Amino acid sequence: MDPDALFFPLANALGASVDQIKILSCLLIAYPLGSLFTRIPSSQPNLKHTFNIFISVFFLIPVLNLHWGILHLLGSILGTYFIAANIRGPSMPWIVFVFVMGHLTVNFVHVFDGITVDIEVPQMILTTKLTSFAWNVHDGRKQEEDLDKWQLHKRVTRYPTLLEFLGFSFYFPGVLIGPPLDYASYISLIDESLFKSAELTKPMRRAIPDGRKRVAYRKMLMGLVFLGFFAALTPSYNFTTTLTPWFAKQSLLYRIAVFQFYGFVERCKFYTVWTLAEGASILTGLGFSGFGPSGESHWEGAANIKILEIELPSNFKVLLDSWNINTNVWLREYVYKRVTPKGRKPGFRSTLITCFTSASWHGIAIGYYLTFIPGGFVTYLSRKCRASFRPLVTPPPGAPSTWAKRIYDFLGTFICILLLNFVTAPFRLLTLANTMQAWSRLGWYGWWIVGFGVFFFNAGGSEYLQSLQKEQRHVVDVKRPHSLSPNVVMTLETAVEERS
Known part of the structure; x- marks a missing residue:
């Protein structure tokens, strides 16, 4: 009997491929x-x-038939x-x-020896883990004063067997589609130091705090x-509906409006697998993030998405930080910061x-x-708006909040979506052909927004908004009560700058 025959009925019912059903089955298994993993003593x-x-070999070979x-x-x-063990130096x-x-x-x-490879997604996850491990080993060989807080926390000082x-x-819950984890987090899960570092508000029968099953199975239900x-x-x-003759016949405003709903539907696929994987990871103990005021355990450390912040983002930075969280951490800590010369700010x-690395990591299409x-470019504009516009409307x-701040927040969310x-x-x-056709049927609205923003900020807009901020600060200084001491004034100014 063909093992794949077990998955055919469900694949046909859901309109998915057999491979997709297999991956979902592995996540549920x-x-x-x-829970069995947590029974193994530290x-x-x-x-x-x-x-x-x-378990990972079981998923990859008998279930997914990925022998090669x-x-x-x-x-x-x-x-x-072997590279990380034997090459000692900044090039490793x-x-x-x-x-x-x-x-x-x-x-x-x-093109690997003419063999068709179907291992790309697990290899993408593995790539983030291996490259982060190399940097963590490199950081472990440096002086502590040369490391930032993140690097100091994640460094590897004892080379693993x-x-x-x-x-x-x-690590089996994340081997197929993530979330990836760094070596320090993995070891803290194995030796259960992840749980010992927390301040306990009540005695526990086991090293692993109670409550993880409730959270994990809630994630499973959400994923389903x-x-x-x-x-x-x-x-x-x-x-792909944007490529159909029906879509081309609709009015431009209708096309743009319904296109936003298409985006939500497309993201549901990622919400499904990442939420299911998060729940499975939590059941092993990964993701523990401390206790609440009432002693309840929190399990937020394995999250790869924050759905509400993605669908209704307050700004583009919040959106990026909430999508594929662990991959974004990898890009930030092991690409963005590492390509920046020491002593200079990333630009x-x-x-x-x-962004180029992220595109290459996803594929060659x-x-x-x-x-x-x-x-x-959108990230660049988001930073410019945050630095230039937001201070002008932030009370x-x-x-209390002002109408200007509410309008700014609404427009920020609307434009982000x-x-x-x-x-x-x-x-x-x-x-390229499909993308150009879809964008043209949407009136190129995204490029109009980006193009106008880049032109505005580079044609004197940044300087003009900075001058408005100076005038605003001057007015505040004039109206500020003279009874305030200089130290209090400096504290207020610092708070406003940090808030903006």
């Missing part, structure tokens, strides 16, 4: 396995590593392990980066709800390099670059 770490390896794919994963893992993390990213790119173009490294690489949305809506409402160059490169600390869907459409459409 990971829930009871996560005194037997090698058994925990072996458990991770065994797992060899690719092992190639990147073993290569990184870059050598690992080129090695694993190059291997990933080769698999994207399907091969079994430890394989367990880290094959989004799966229902995606299965029911995606056949008729998706970005537009660092932003573009990071032109659509990825048509998403992430324009995304760099002083303790003062418009730009989010516009720049992410190529991610689904993939080709």
